[in-house]
Structure formats: structure tokens, C-alpha cells
Amino acid sequence: MKENTIEKAQVITTVADKIIEQLAATGVKFVFGIPGDSNLPLVESIRKQNNIRFILTRHEGTAAFMAGAYGKLTGEVAACLSIAGPGATNLITGLVDATADGAPALALVGQISQVLLGSEHLQEIDEIEIFAPFTVYHETIAKPKQAIRATIMALKNAYSHRGAAMLSLPTDILSEKSDDKIWLPDEHIFKTGIVPSDTDIDSASITINKSKKPLLFIGWGARDAREEAIRLAEKIKSPIATTSRAKGVIPETHPLAVGVLGSLGTLCAAQAVTKSDLIIIAGSSFREKNLLHGIPVIQIDINGVHLGKSFPVKVGMEGDAKLALGELEKKVSRKIPDKEYFEHIGKLKEEQLADIKKDAMDTSVPVSPGYVIQAIKKHAKKDALITVDSGDHTYWFYKRYLCDGEQTLFSSNMGSMAFAFPASMAGQLIYPDRQVICITGDGGFAMLMADFTTAVFNKLPVKVIIFNDGMLKNIKKEQEMYGYKAFGIEFINPDFADFAISCGGEGFRVERPEELDSAIEQAFSSTRPSIVDVVIDKAKMLMPVISTKT
Numbered sequence: 243m244k245e246n247t248i249e250k251a252q253v254i255t256t257v258a259d260k261i262i263e264q265l266a267a268t269g270v271k272f273v274f275g276i277p278g279d280s281n282l283p284l285v286e287s288i289r290k291q292n293n294i295r296f297i298l299t300r301h302e303g304t305a306a307f308m309a310g311a312y313g314k315l316t317g318e319v320a321a322c323l324s325i326a327g328p329g330a331t332n333l334i335t336g337l338v339d340a341t342a343d344g345a346p347a348l349a350l351v352g353q354i355s356q357v358l359l360g361s362e363h364l365q366e367i368d369e370i371e372i373f374a375p376f377t378v379y380h381e382t383i384a385k386p387k388q389a390i391r392a393t394i395m396a397l398k399n400a401y402s403h404r405g406a407a408m409l410s411l412p413t414d415i416l417s418e419k420s421d422d423k424i425w426l427p428d429e430h431i432f433k434t435g436i437v438p439s440d441t442d443i444d445s446a447s448i449t450i451n452k453s454k455k456p457l458l459f460i461g462w463g464a465r466d467a468r469e470e471a472i473r474l475a476e477k478i479k480s481p482i483a484t485t486s487r488a489k490g491v492i493p494e495t496h497p498l499a500v501g502v503l504g505s506l507g508t509l510c511a512a513q514a515v516t517k518s519d520l521i522i523i524a525g526s527s528f529r530e531k532n533l534l535h536g537i538p539v540i541q542i543d544i545n546g547v548h549l550g551k552s553f554p555v556k557v558g559m560e561g562d563a564k565l566a567l568g569e570l571e572k573k574v575s576r577k578i579p580d581k582e583y584f585e586h587i588g589k590l591k592e593e594q595l596a597d598i599k600k601d602a603m604d605t606s607v608p609v610s611p612g613y614v615i616q617a618i619k620k621h622a623k624k625d626a627l628i629t630v631d632s633g634d635h636t637y638w639f640y641k642r643y644l645c646d647g648e649q650t651l652f653s654s655n656m657g658s659m660a661f662a663f664p665a666s667m668a669g670q671l672i673y674p675d676r677q678v679i680c681i682t683g684d685g686g687f688a689m690l691m692a693d694f695t696t697a698v699f700n701k702l703p704v705k706v707i708i709f710n711d712g713m714l715k716n717i718k719k720e721q722e723m724y725g726y727k728a729f730g731i732e733f734i735n736p737d738f739a740d741f742a743i744s745c746g747g748e749g750f751r752v753e754r755p756e757e758l759d760s761a762i763e764q765a766f767s768s769t770r771p772s773i774v775d776v777v778i779d780k781a782k783m784l785m786p787v788i789s790t791k792t
Contacts, residue, residue, distance in 0.1 A: 257389045258283040258416040259290070260424065261350075261409075264393045265321065266293035268427040272312065272671065273297070273350070274305035275323030280365065281352030283416035284323065297671075297700060299664075300692040302329050306336020306349070307664035307690075310406070311629070313345030314651060314665075315672055317433075319400050321348040327365030331372070335658060338376045341405035342655035343462075343487075348396055348407050349373070355414035356384060369410040378405035384412070386420040394430050401433055404545075436544065437569065438561035446522075446540045446557045447573040453520035453538075455583045456480045459503060461526020462487040462654070463544055464563035471524065472496065474571040479579035481518075481587055483511040485526050487654040490628075490645035500587060501594070504530055506640035510590035517583055522570075525563035527551050542566045598642055605755040608779040611638045611709060613755055618679065618707060619643055621762045626677040627651065627669045631662035633683035634715040637784040660689035663706060667693070670702040677766065680706045684735050685714045691741070697771035698746040705765050706773045708738050711780045719783050738775035748772035 255263075261284065274297045277285040288296045299305045305322040312320035322337075324330050330351045340347040351373070354363050373380045379399035381392050396407035450456055458480045460471050468491055475482045475498050482492050483503040492499050501508035503515060515521060516535055523541045527548035528534075534553055541549050542559040549558035559566055601612030615638050622628070624647035630639055632653060651669065653661035666680035687708050697704055714731040721728050742749030748768045750761035758776065765772035 253419040253421045255419070255421060256283060256287065256416065257383065257386045257418050257420045258287040260389050260420045260422055261393050262287040262291060262294060264390055264424045266291065267424050268397055268431060270294055270319055270321060272320040273323050274299055274308045274320065276302055276305070276325070276329060278325030278329060278352065280326040280354055280413045281323060281350070281411065283413060284350060284352070284411065297696065299696050301690055302332035303336055303660065304664045304690050304693045304696065306333040307339065307661050308668040309347040310336050310340030310343070310345050311651060311665035311668040312672065313340055313347045314343060315669060317346065319346045319348050319397060321350050323350045325352040325365065326354050326369070327367055330367065330369055334376070337406040337408070339653050339656045339658050339661060341376050341378060343653070344404035346400035346404060348400055349377070349409070351408060351410050353382070353410045353412040356412040357414060373408045376406070377408045378403035379407035380410070382410040382412070383415055386415065386418045387422065389420060390422050390425055394425050398431055401431065436561040437565045438542065438559035442557060442559045443566070443569050443573060446559060446570060449520065449538070449540060449557055450478060450522065450570070451575045455518045455580045456520040456522060457514055457518040458482045459484070459521055459523045459526065459528070460488050460491055461485045461524065461528065463525025464488065464567065465491050465525070467524065467564035467567050468492060470564055470567035470571060474567050474574070477571060477576050478574055479577045480522070481514045483514060485528065486640050487652055488526070489640060490648050490650045493646050494644045495646045500591070502640050503533060506637060508594055508641055510587060510594055513590055514587050517586060524567055598644065601642055606779070607754055609752065609755050609758065609776055610782055611635060611778050612642055612782070614707065614709065614758065614776050614778060615639055615642050617758045617762055618681065621766050622648060622679060623677045624648065626679055627673060628679045628681060629662040629665040629669060631682035631686040632657045632659050632716070633686055633709070634719065634783055635681060635683050635709040639681055641784055659686035663687055663690060664693065666704040666706070667697050667702050670704050678704045680704055682706065682708055684708055684710045684712065687738070688735070694742060694747060694771060694773070695745045702771060703769050704771050708773060708775045710735060710738065710775050710777050713780065715780065715783060738773050742771070742773035746770070750774045752776045
């Protein structure tokens with residue numbers, strides 16, 4: 243008995259220490275969030291080590307969006323941290339966005355002491371029940387011996403099911419002693435690519451060889467398959483369209499590129515699909531069935547549930563898009579391009595370029611949104627990361643900005659306002675030497691604008707372009723589309739440029755087109771976070787090319 247007492251007295255590490263040690267061992271580099279009473283043992287454990295960096299945010303929503311964006315960009319897990327009660331519920335939108343877009347993330351959610359659960363204590367909520375619908379794993383660590391296993395299970399599920407995992411962490415359990423050994427990640431966490439079966443590859447190859455006007459349609463799941471996609475398209479003489487989320491995966495200046503297909507997309511992409519006789523979809527479940535016009539489909543997706551989910555497919559291939567496209571390119575026959583088909587596409591691309599040129603020359607006052615987009619393009623670097631928020635500016639960007647090496651990031655399935663700015667901060671942490679541009683509206687930016695100070699404090703030189711029209715212009719557009727009168731959509735904005743300066747960043751206000759180039763040039767050359775606040779024309783709006791109703 244005396245020996246056991248001595249052994250226990252020698253244990254100096256806590257459950258919180260072990261959770262952080264295990265996360266660090268598996269490669270987690272960042273925790274975003276806010277400290278508080280119910281997570282303080284975990285915060286102390288983060289403080290005592292040097293492998294994981296803690297980023298204090300002004301709102302838990304920012305923390306969750308940053309963790310999700312990190313997962314989207316890297317395929318790796320970052321964590322967001324909150325207290326119980328309101329801190330926990332503030333994480334929800336960002337975690338829903340991560341799971342909906344298939345991004346691994348981890349929420350470390352503080353909880354009141356376990357001995358107080360069920361007593362209607364301050365900030366007590368049923369965290370498991372609340373988080374269960376939108377997380378791929380959710381568990382309470384109720385005993386010290388659970389800590390390592392549950393942490394590993396949360397990470398395994400985040401990677402395997404591509405979504406947000408959540409651990410509910412009662413503060414009294416976090417403080418308990420634990421000397422459990424961490425698990426080696428090489429022995430417990432596995433991320434493998436899946437090659438579709440030879441039968442499916444052969445069947446798809448035969449179908450492609452029979453077609454005369456195939457079209458390759460690239461989604462986010464094929465974001466690492468640029469070379470494979472281009473080689474296949476060049477061999478079978480296929481135009482290449484992308485989903486909005488995959489914009490930039492294929493350089494839109496490539497001779498075979500036709501741009502984005504969908505409500506945010508180009509007429510060229512829509513017509514290329516309409517005139518094709520086979521669509522090869524790689525890495526997307528694509529919900530807009532009506533745009534496919536009943537044309538035969540080959541679909542490749544890592545998640546078999548997505549195959550044929552929204553439309554019938556001739557050949558469904560479960561597997562990694564990059565590996566599948568590489569195998570297809572080896573087996574298909576080389577084609578001769580259909581002259582009439584490509585002449586039609588060429589005319590539409592010329593019309594799109596004419597629209598872009600017209601935007602670049604539009605020096606009307608107030609500033610045209612299209613003029614802003616082309617000014618950004620002029621100053622953006624080839625390898626820029628561009629995060630895009632939801633709003634009317636989204637249409638202008640996706641329809642009129644030609645990506646030629648730039649990478650884009652978007653809240654795809656949720657279309658959440660306020661995503662772009664937190665995502666830009668995550669992107670700058672991942673890529674400290676790259677130009678990171680945030681394109682946002684005044685409505686979306688204002689939701690989490692307090693975290694501009696987070697960018698300043700952490701020396702993240704993100705460049706924020708705000709389309710400032712004093713209204714939710716996209717909502718106005720929707721009201722008009724459905725026959726409603728505009729209502730409840732106007733607001734008063736602060737001077738965002740002055741706000742940026744007051745936070746310690748750079749701020750530039752643009753009210754006339756001749757001021758824009760200089761403002762963007764100064765902002766983009768600054769080593770500090772910068773805002774370019776552009777007062778834009780309220781009347782100019784872009785509508786979807788074709789209806790997306792099913």
C-alpha cells in the first residue's frame with residue numbers, strides 16, 4: 243500500500259497534458275479559440291509545451307472556421323477550443339461547414355465539472371446531443387483512462403470520415419493525474435488512397451473511347467490531380483470544367499478550360515456540357531442535376547455514397563480521383579477533337595474574355611464590382627490564395643476572375659457568410675510566404691470583423707477587399723427573383739479603412755475607380771494586415787447564367 247501511494251505521488255502529468263501530448267505526437271500544429279473556466283487545465287497544458295501553437299481569437303466562430311479552413315487546405319487536423327455553454331454553441335457553424343465540405347477538424351469543448359452535471363449548473367448543456375448531428379465523432383472523456391484512446395478515435399474519425407470530431411472535456415477530469423503512454427500515430431492512424439477496381443477502370447475506358455465529345459468535370463476531391471486531369475483531357479480532347487469549389491485547380495487560361503459549371507459558373511461551361519455526349523465527373527457529387535441534361539455520366543468519388551446520389555451514372559468508380567484519373571489516362575485511346583464542338587466553345591470563351599475586358603475598362607462611379615475584380619486580378623500573384631465569402635461579389639469573382647495558378651477557398655456546401663476572413667488567417671498561417679487575399683462583402687466581414695485584431699496580433703499580413711454597398715445585395719437579388727419587395731437588407735457601415743488603422747493594420751478607402759489601383763498596390767505590398775474598403779455600385783448585380791432549380 244505504501245509503494246502504491248509513492249507511485250501515485252510521482253505522477254505529475256494530467257489528463258489535459260496527455261491529450262495535448264497525443265495531439266502533438268500526431269502532428270496537430272494549431273489550436274484556435276478562447277480560454278475560460280471550463281477549459282483552463284487544457285490551456286495550461288498548451289502553455290507548457292512548444293509543439294502546438296495557440297491562437298487566441300475574439301470569437302469561437304472564427305476559431306471553428308479557421309480549423310475547418312486548415313483542414314480544407316491541408317487535409318490535416320487543426321483544433322478549435324471553447325468553454326462550455328455559449329462558447330461551445332458558438333463553434334457550431336464553423337464545424338458544420340467543415341463537415342459539410344469534408345474537412346477534418348477537431349473541437350476541444352470544455353465542460354463543467356462532471357460532478358455538477360445534471361444540476362442545472364451555470365453553462366451546463368448536453369454537449370454530445372447538441373454536437374452529434376454535425377460531427378463525425380463525439381465523445382465525453384469521463385475517466386482518465388479514456389483520454390488517449392478517445393483522442394486517437396477523434397482523429398481517426400476526422401480523417402477517415404472527413405469531418406469535424408468533437409471531445410467534451412469536463413474540467414475536473416482534465417485536472418486528474420495520468421501517466422498513460424501516448425499512442426504512436428504510425429501504429430494507429432492510417433490515411434490511404436484507394437484505386438478503383440480494374441473492372442471499373444476498364445468499363446470507364448471503353449465508355450470514354452466510344453464518346454466523340456467527352457467533357458471532364460473536376461471537383462474538390464480532385465484538387466491534387468491537376469496534372470492527371472490535364473493529361474487525360476489532352477489525350478481525349480476534352481474540355482475541362484470545374485465546380486465552384488475547385489476553381490483554380492485547372493488554370494482557366496488553359497486551351498481546354500471552360501471555367502466553373504453551376505449557378506456561379508460561366509455560360510461557356512454550361513454550353514460545353516450541353517453539347518457534350520459524355521461527362522466524366524471526378525471528385526464531386528454535384529447537386530445541380532438539371533445542368534447535366536440527361537447526358538451519360540462516369541463518376542469518380544472517394545465516398546461511394548456520392549456515386550449516383552443526385553443523378554444516374556453509367557460507370558461509378560469508388561476511389562481516389564487522382565489515382566483513378568492517372569489509370570484512365572493510361573488506358574483510353576487518343577482522340578481527334580470534334581471541330582464543330584470546339585469552335586462553339588471557342589466563340590463562347592471569346593465572349594467571356596470580352597466581358598472581362600469590358601469590366602476592366604468600366605470606370606463608372608460608383609465603382610463597378612467587375613472593375614474591382616479585374617483590379618484584384620492585376621495585382622494578385624500567380625500563387626495567391628484567394629478566400630471568397632458568400633454574397634453578390636461571389637458571382638462576380640467566379641464568373642469573371644480567370645485563375646491562372648491562384649488557389650481559391652470557399653464555404654461550398656453551407657455557403658456561410660463570414661467564412662472568408664477566418665479562412666484567410668488560417669491560410670496565412672499555413673503559407674506564411676504566400677500572398678493571401680480575402681474577397682468579402684460588408685455583411686460577411688462585419689460578422690467577425692473584431693478578429694482583424696487577431697491578424698494584427700499574430701502578424702498575419704492578409705489582404706481584405708471589402709465590397710461595400712451598405713446592404714445584403716445578394717438577398718435583395720433573391721427577393722426580386724421570387725417576386726418579393728426588398729426589405730430588411732440595408733445597414734450602416736463603419737469606415738472599414740479607419741477601423742483597420744485603429745487595429746494596427748493598414749486601411750484604404752476607395753470611392754472612385756481612379757483610386758483603386760493605388761490602394762490595392764499599397765495594401766498588397768504592406769507587411770501588415772490590410773483592408774481595402776471599396777464603395778461599390780449598389781445597382782450592378784450578376785445573375786446566375788441558368789436556373790439551378792430541379
